[in-house]
Amino acid sequence: MTIQQLINQKVQAALAAAGVPDAPAVVQPSSKVGFGDYQANGVMGAAKALKMNPRELAQKVVDALDLEGIAEKVEIAGPGFINIHLAPEFLARRSEAALKDARLGVTLPAKQTVVIDYSSPNLAKEMHVGHLRSTIIGDSIARVLSFMGHDVIRQNHVGDWGTQFGMLTAYLVETQQTGKAGMELGDLETFYRNAKIRFDESEDFANRAREYVVRLQGGDELVLELWRQFVEVSLSHCQAVYDKLGVMLTRDDVMGESAYNDDLATVVNELTEMGIVTDSEGAKVVFLPEFADQDGNPAAYIVQKKDGGFLYSTTDLGAVRYRVRKLNADRIIYVVDARQSLHFQQMFTTCRKAGFAPDNVVLEHIAFGTMMGEDNKPFKTRSGGTVKLIELLNESEERALNLVGEKNPDLAVEAKQQIAHAVGIGAVKYADLSKSRTSDYIFNWENMLSFEGNTAPYLQYAYTRVQSVFRKAENYDASAAIVISEPAEKQLAVALAQFEDVLVTVADGCYPHHLSQYLYSLAQLFSRFYEACPILKAEGEVRASRLQLAALTAKTLKTGMDLLGIEVLDAM
Numbered sequence: 001m002t003i004q005q006l007i008n009q010k011v012q013a014a015l016a017a018a019g020v021p022d023a024p025a026v027v028q029p030s031s032k033v034g035f036g037d038y039q040a041n042g043v044m045g046a047a048k049a050l051k052m053n054p055r056e057l058a059q060k061v062v063d064a065l066d067l068e069g070i071a072e073k074v075e076i077a078g079p080g081f082i083n084i085h086l087a088p089e090f091l092a093r094r095s096e097a098a099l100k101d102a103r104l105g106v107t108l109p110a111k112q113t114v115v116i117d118y119s120s121p122n123l124a125k126e127m128h129v130g131h132l133r134s135t136i137i138g139d140s141i142a143r144v145l146s147f148m149g150h151d152v153i154r155q156n157h158v159g160d161w162g163t164q165f166g167m168l169t170a171y172l173v174e175t176q177q178t179g180k181a182g183m184e185l186g187d188l189e190t191f192y193r194n195a196k197i198r199f200d201e202s203e204d205f206a207n208r209a210r211e212y213v214v215r216l217q218g219g220d221e222l223v224l225e226l227w228r229q230f231v232e233v234s235l236s237h238c239q240a241v242y243d244k245l246g247v248m249l250t251r252d253d254v255m256g257e258s259a260y261n262d263d264l265a266t267v268v269n270e271l272t273e274m275g276i277v278t279d280s281e282g283a284k285v286v287f288l289p290e291f292a293d294q295d296g297n298p299a300a301y302i303v304q305k306k307d308g309g310f311l312y313s314t315t316d317l318g319a320v321r322y323r324v325r326k327l328n329a330d331r332i333i334y335v336v337d338a339r340q341s342l343h344f345q346q347m348f349t350t351c352r353k354a355g356f357a358p359d360n361v362v363l364e365h366i367a368f369g370t371m372m373g374e375d376n377k378p379f380k381t382r383s384g385g386t387v388k389l390i391e392l393l394n395e396s397e398e399r400a401l402n403l404v405g406e407k408n409p410d411l412a413v414e415a416k417q418q419i420a421h422a423v424g425i426g427a428v429k430y431a432d433l434s435k436s437r438t439s440d441y442i443f444n445w446e447n448m449l450s451f452e453g454n455t456a457p458y459l460q461y462a463y464t465r466v467q468s469v470f471r472k473a474e475n476y477d478a479s480a481a482i483v484i485s486e487p488a489e490k491q492l493a494v495a496l497a498q499f500e501d502v503l504v505t506v507a508d509g510c511y512p513h514h515l516s517q518y519l520y521s522l523a524q525l526f527s528r529f530y531e532a533c534p535i536l537k538a539e540g541e542v543r544a545s546r547l548q549l550a551a552l553t554a555k556t557l558k559t560g561m562d563l564l565g566i567e568v569l570d571a572m
C-alpha cells in the first residue's frame with residue numbers, strides 16, 4: 001500500500017470513530033515543509049456540511065487517530081487541517097525494505113489486461129515529429145503499467161490500408177521496372193512525392209492506381225504482394241526509429257488497419273442488427289444524440305460510405321471488438337493527438353451502444369497537445385516541410401556529442417558516442433515527458449540539452465554523481481541499518497517513500513510528467529542531503545546509513561528513468 005493510501009485509511013477510520021464516517025479524509029503530501037509530511041484536509045468540509053466547529057471535529061479525529069509506528073507527531077493547524085509528521089523509524093524501515101526489493105517495495109494492484117494503442121503512424125510516409133509524442137508517451141505508460149504488474153499488450157495500429165496504397169503500389173511497379181525501386185524506397189517522403197507527381201501528371205497512371213485499390217481490397221494476390229513489399233519497407237523505417245528511441249515496440253506489436261479489413265462488413269452488420277444504424281443519403285451512420293449540435297440534431301458517426309467503402313471509424317470499431325473479445329482487455333488506452341478527441345468519444349459511445357465494449361471495460365483517449373517550433377507554430381523545417389523523426393533524433397545525438405566533447409575532450413570516441421546517444425535521445429524524450437501531455441510545448445534544443453534545470457542531462461548527471469559516491473566508498477555494507485536523524489535525511493527518505501504514490505498516480509491518469517517532476521525533486525533533495533550530510537567523511541553507522549540512502553536514491557532514479565524510457569549511465 002502507498003503511504004498516502006495507508007494514512008488515508010487511518011484518517012478515514014478516525015473520521016468514522018469521530019462520528020463522520022462518510023466524510024472523505026483528503027490526505028495529500030503537505031504543501032510546505034513546516035506543515036508536516038502529509039496533511040488530512042477533509043475535516044473542514046465535513047464540519048461545514050454538519051454545521052460543526054471544524055477545530056473541535058479535528059480534535060476528535062486526532063484523538064481517535066491511530067498512527068502508532070507511522071507518525072511521530074500529529075497537529076491541528078489553521079481552521080482544521082491535520083498535519084502529520086512521519087516517524088523517522090517508519091521511514092527507515094520502509095527505505096530498508098525498498099532497498100531489498102527488486103520492485104522497490106511497490107505493491108501490485110489487482111492485475112488487469114491493458115491494451116495500449118500507441119505510435120500508430122501511417123505507413124504511406126515516413127515517421128515525422130508528429131508521431132513522437134504518441135510513441136514516447138505511450139511507451140512510458142506501457143512501462144509503468146507493466147511495472148505495476150499488469151498484462152500490457154502493445155498495439156501499433158499503423159495506417160497500412162486505404163486508397164493511397166493503390167497509388168503507392170502502382171508506383172512501386174514502375175520503379176521496379178526501371179530498377180529504381182531500391183533506391184527510391186530509401187526515402188519514403190520522396191517516394192510518396194514522386195508517386196503523387198505521377199498520379200497528377202498521367203491519366204493512365206491514375207487509372208492504374210485506382211484499379212490497384214479495387215484489386216487490393218478485393219484480395220488480388222499480385223497487388224497484395226506489392227502492398228506487402230511496400231509495408232515491409234515502411235515498417236523497417238519505423239523500426240529504425242523505435243530502436244534509436246529505445247521504445248519497446250517491435251514487429252510483433254504491429255496490428256495495422258488492414259488486419260481488421262475482413263471484419264468491417266461484420267461490424268456494420270452487427271450494428272445494423274442491433275438497430276443502431278440508419279441509412280443517411282446512401283451512407284450508413286450511427287446517430288448519436290449524446291453529441292447533438294446546438295439545434296438538437298444528433299451527430300452522425302459514419303460507418304460506411306455511400307460507395308460501400310469503410311472508414312477509419314469502422315476500423316476502430318473492429319479493433320475494439322477484437323481487443324475486448326480476443327485480447328480480453330480490461331482497459332484500452334489510445335495515445336493519440338488531441339485533435340482526434342471527438343472521433344474517440346463518438347467511437348467509444350458507439351461501442352457501448354453496440355456492446356463491443358461492455359461497461360466494465362475502460363476506454364480511454366489519452367490525448368496530447370502539439371509540439372511547437374520557436375515561432376509557436378507546429379514544428380516544421382525551415383522551409384516549412386515536415387521534419388523526419390529519424391533526422392531529428394540524429395541531430396539531437398550530434399548536438400549531444402558536441403556538448404560531451406566540450407565537457408570531456410579526453411574521453412575515448414566510443415564512450416563519447418555512448419553518452420551522446422543516452423543524452424541526445426534522453427533529452428528529446430524527457431522534454432516531452434516532463435510536461436503535462438495535454439498542453440502544447442515548444443521544442444527548444446538549448447533548454448532540453450541543458451545540464452541545469454528539469455532536463456534529462458541534469459537527471460542523468462545527478463545519477464552519475466550518486467554512483468560516484470560508491471566508486472569512492474571503499475567499503476559499503478548493503479545490509480546496513482538506516483538511521484534518520486538530520487532534517488535533510490528525513491526529507492530525502494520521505495521523497496523516496498513516495499515513489500509508489502507517484503507510480504499509482506501515473507498508472508491511473510497516464511500523465512508521465514508526475515514521474516518526471518518527482519525524479520527532478522528527488523535529485524534536488526539528494527543534492528541538499530549531500531551538502532548537509534557528509535557521507536564518506538561520516539563514520540560507523542552514520543556513514544553506512546547514509547550510503548544506504550544514497551543507494552536507494554540511485555535505485556529509485558534509475559528505475560524511474562527506466563519507466564520514462566530514459567537511459568542512465570554510471571559515469572559521464
Ligand code: ARG
Nearest residue numbers: 117120121122157159316336
Ligand atoms: N494512424 C492514425 C494517425 O496517424 C493514428 C491511429 C491511432 N489509433 C487508432 N486506433 N485510431 O492519425
